[in-house]
Amino acid sequence: MASIAHLEEEHEEHGHAPVNGVMHQYEDIDQQNESYAVGMWSFLVTEIMFFGALFLLYTFYRWRNPESWFFASEELNVTMGGVNTLILLISSFTMVLGVHYTQLKKRTAVLKCLGMTIACAFAFLVIKYFEYKEKFAHHLVPGPHFQWNGEGDKNIAQVFYSMYFTMTGLHAIHVIIGILLIGGLAIFHFKGKPYVTEDYMPTEMIALYWHFVDLVWIFLFPLYYLIPK
């Protein structure tokens, strides 16, 4: 079998070390990159299902109680939500530029982009903190101390705030994980580790995660802050 002999010969030549950035189990760099992308997307599919169930629950409650839902949402701060949306969109932009400069192997530019992305993520969390603080001050946190003086059903308002804290809280946890991932990536870039500077895919994968976090917020913002009367 000439082909097997050929493979063995190749194996001896290459060993297990990546050749030109390609690990020995892959045909070429395209196949390697595709397997990276498919792996990351299959993880993102589980994330879509995770958040999807909550969005379904949201749809159900809002469908059943459209008016109380609107009155409950009036307490949310549209300006803060809007600024946060813009911040996340900008952070997605700086993240994709980080991938772009990784492809071009411009390390300083990569570090600047990742730094800006992390700064945006922190800004998002700071604004979120002030929003949550306001809700705590106004007794809008579900539980024994929940108070509702507005129009609409008190219990539905409580359901609204339960969902608000669950979904935005889960999203905020994703933002925190994103900061850790991007921070770790930035450290590897700073140290000039070849597996992130020579191969752009690790940066691309973390960027995919970060864009997903942005995607969730793109839906959360109109669903919680922009409910029409």
Added chain:
Amino acid sequence: MNMASHGHTKYKPGEIAWGAEHHILPIGVYVKVILALAVLMGLTIWAATWHIGDFKLGSYTVHGTMINNVIAMTIAVIKASLVVLFFMHVKFSTNLTKFWAVIGFVWLSLMSFILADYHSRPLDTSVAEPWSSDPGSATPRDVGGPTSSDLGRHGVNVRPRQ
């Protein structure tokens, strides 16, 4: 051995974009996308303030707020598509990656069919016995839900155990 025949030396890792197309996107594309996203965000905030009156469509009354919701969700889907196609590079990726990227959203749309169940079930409590009398039976949707007598000490929804 001839390395070129295996494609190893055709492209260096940094020069390759997402398998299907071998180029790096110019920054201009990303700038256009972020500008479009910002404009769409402004549009969705503005559109939420539109007061659309209710109107009749045949025998069915369409609520103005429903139109607001459709506009808001359409804009959100357009924004999401821009992020997925350009920022997440799905537009330039292989078919297998595209498949995986789409399948999650297909799942979401399938899951939303659960709502059809809630929509189509009768709300008349007389159609079935309350669940408590036969725990194994299907429950009409408004049976077992909170009523004013079910509210606990703090007004939290508590269904009494039976």
